[in-house]
Each structure stands twice: as structure tokens, then as C-alpha cells.
Amino acid sequence: MPTMRLHKFLAVCGVCSRRRAEEYILAGRVSVNGQKVRIMGSSVDPETDAVLFDGTPLEEPRSHVTIALHKPKGYVTSCRHPGDKIVLDLIEIDRRVYPIGRLDKDSTGLVLLTDDGQLHLALSHPSFDHEKEYRVRVRRPAPDRDLERLAHGVVLDGKKTRPAYIERVSDKEFVIILKEGRNRQIRRMVQSVENEVTSLHRLRVGPVALGELPEGRWRYLTEDENRALRKSAASPRKTAPPPQAP
Template structure:
């Protein structure tokens, strides 16, 4: 047996196989491959384009063989969590409370995207690697909606500037939907997720964020889910996410 050539149309990309097995996100899988921790038929692979047959090939992570189950025979887990302020949106971090501490499920689920420690609100968790990638990849343009309150009043000019796009970290943000909810508060809908984007946009206006809460990701709404609590997504919600 041999490794399937990266240029052939056969097989499945290794990072997709790792994500499908619920071991990590596809982005993390790419890092594992580049670190030389993945092998196919006993050969270490560091090419991200490498494809393999997960049924016929022996694929290992850190020497342990992966067990691949086709979509037909696999049940995935999809969760919505209301992350409180102070919780870190990673699977593990020393001396910090992480998002998985809030979810007592046996399956290895992973957060879709990030929500910084000082922010709160909706985080999606899943072990469905394909859907995770669809929601995380910038090319898919899924909307994310936030409720924001600033320290000081926000002017109409400031809201218009954020809606039109601002240069932060040398890059102009994409146009956004912005709607005022109070003198200091507004809702903003983004289709991108630059690092601490909203905080930096508000900072550009000479103001500061007092509270930042994500209230929607694509078709999934936070609703009345209490802080620190979680729920399963409905079949209808998952189906719409896949569209």
C-alpha cells in the first residue's frame, strides 16, 4: 500500500479526515500535519494537500490509528452555549476556565471560531468537521450579530463609519449592518471575524466597549439561553446551517 498522491482526485485530504474523526478542527489538523504528527501507512506526512483513503489506509496521529466512520453511520453533536465573560473559547488553557468546562458531554466537541475572554454570548460547539469548517472558513460569509454597549455615547457618524468599514491593523473591514438600540448601544452584523474587530472599531472612534455579546451566528440565535448554560441544536437548525 502507498500514500495517495496529493495531485490525484482520489481519497480525502488528511486534514479533513482528522476533523471528521472529531479529533480537532480542520485548521488544527493542518498544524498537526505540518508538525509531523500524522502518518499514512507508517510514513510521516507533512504535505497539506495529501489525500488518503481512510478505509483502506492506516492513518495515525501520534502513532495511534484513527477510526473513521462514514457520515451514514455517524451521529454528530451540535451545541449552542451562552459563554459568560471570563471564559476562554478554547478546548484547554492552563489556569483558565474554558468553554468545554460548561458542557458535560462525553463526545469531543470543538468551538466554531473564537469569542474573546472579555466578551460573552453565543458559541457553537460540534464534532462535525465538515460543518465546523464551513462555518469557520472566511469564504462562506456567515453572519454574526453582536449587541454592543460603549462606555460613552456613540454618535451617528461613528455608527456610519463602522457600517462603511474602517482600517484596523492595516486592513479595511468589510461593510457591516449597524443599528442603534440606545445612546450608548448598537447591534452590528459582521461577515468577517478579525481579531477583536469590534473592540478595535469602537476604539477607532475614541470610545471603548463596556459590554460585547454575540447574539446570533448564521441562523442560530442566543435567545433566552441563560449565561453558562447550553442546549442541543434542533434538526431544523442544523439542516439550515448546512445550506
């Protein structure tokens, strides 16, 4: 992000006018990255520099917002779907946000939503090589050979899925990390080894984890999460597959 003059940053954050900000800087009331700044004309990067006024962290007002939602079962990841409950019904916010990608109606877990069109496009594009982590429960015990097949890739619609990381949790449960997002991919992959998904829960999207967020609740991404997500969206596609495990 472009740098900004420190006195302007204080004004943008609502601390004071630019002229008064200069007085505060000269008085040593402003620190940047742990160091007091008394030099006029200093610049900061609002995305990476930690600016404090009288010991209180300052943040530039967000021009865009990105939020994390814990989607319950039965909600459609869409802005409009007549006859169904949609994820936007769960969010009370004064901005119009849009889901990034999809999580099918019967699945639960993390959904990201944003009002930033460019970020939405970057994260939704097939070339965005980010990880998505899920906890999967299946109807019948899954032998090692089936998990190995899923990890190495199975053919769906004439095209083999990319290698995936899989870690067993129990005889009927495992964690899978994908780097692609075909329609109902995990359910169809499990069907290809003659089993059935009974529970599908998304734990993570890229650098953002669901954590302890209660079902049906949402939160704003932290500054660290926002930075990491935007950095990953701007990164070129990686060609190396994730590690494989039975």
C-alpha cells in the same frame, strides 16, 4: 443527504427489525410528510422528510452533534488554556466537541461547538460568508457619524473592514451584524472612533440564535437549525454586503 429505504430507516431509528418494519408499513402505521405509506420499497430523506410511526416523529441517530452554548464572561473559547476557565468546562457531553470560531474572554453570548470536523472547517474558514450579530455597549455616547463610519468600514491593520449593518439601541448601545471575524474586531473598530467597548454580547451566528438560553447553559441544535447551518456552510460565498444603517 442520500435517501434511505423506509424500512431501513425504521430499523436505524430503533423501532424494529427491517422485516417487522415492512409489516408496520403495510399496516399503515408509518406516515411520511403527513401521508400514510403502504408501498414497499419507498425511500425517504432523513434530513428533509418528516417520518412518523404511530404518530410519533422519528429521527435518525445523529452521527455528529452541534450544540449552542451561552458563554459567560471570563471563559476562554478554547479546548485548552492553562490557568483559565474554558468553555468546555461548562459542557457535560460524552463526545469531544470543538468551538467554532472564537469569542474573547471578556465577551458573552452564543458559541457553537461541534464534533463534525468538516462542518467545523467550513464554518471556521474565512470564506464562509455568514452573519454574526452582536449587542455592543460603549463607554461614551456614540454619535451618528461614528456609527456611520463603523457601518461603512474602518481600517484595521492596513485593511478596511467589510460593510456592516448597525442599528442604534440607545446613545451608548447598538446592534452590529458582521460578515467577517478578525481578532477582537468589534473592540478595535470602536477604538478606531475613539470609544471603548464595555459590553459585547453575541446574539446570533448564521441561522442560529441564542434566544432565551440561560447564561452558562447549553443545548443541542434543533433539526431545523442543523439543516439551516449545514445549508449555509455548503453555500458559495456571497459578495453582496449587508445593508448599512446609522
